Amino acid sequence: xxxxxxxxxGKLSMHFGHCQEFAxxxxxxxxxxxxxxxxxxxxxxxxxxxxxxxxxxxxxIAGGMGSRAQNLFQQNGIDVIVGAPVEEPEALVRMxxxxxxxxxxxxxxx
Numbered sequence: 001x002x003x004x005x006x007x008x009x010g011k012l013s014m015h016f017g018h019c020q021e022f023a024x025x026x027x028x029x030x031x032x033x034x035x036x037x038x039x040x041x042x043x044x045x046x047x048x049x050x051x052x053x054x055x056x057x058x059x060x061i062a063g064g065m066g067s068r069a070q071n072l073f074q075q076n077g078i079d080v081i082v083g084a085p086v087e088e089p090e091a092l093v094r095m096x097x098x099x100x101x102x103x104x105x106x107x108x109x110x
Contacts, residue, residue, distance in 0.1 A: 001058045002024055003023075003059045003060070003092075005093075016064070016069070021038060025093045027097060060073055060078055063085075081101065
């Protein structure tokens with residue numbers, strides 16, 4: 001599986017549409033096998049879900065995300081996890097794989 005995580009300063013960005021880069025974290029058999037970072041295209045409605053699908057993302061872990069964006073990710077075959085804490089990407093993925101990623105409030109209100 002490939003996880004997409006929006007980053008600012010190397011940690012989860014609370015607003016995925018305003019991130020500096022995305023971490024793409026690959027896993028196999030519940031273990032992290034690699035990570036790359038990529039710079040996203042300019043933010044515009046609907047662009048990031050399709051672009052991350054092209055990057056092979058299966059899951060996006062975000063702090064906050066509007067319902068329209070969540071629907072667009074799901075239409076592109078990407079599972080959405082919102083309300084994640086500000087952590088480094090590999091830590092978030094390891095928590096999710098271990099069933100220990102506790103999602104909080106979706107910090108996005110649009």
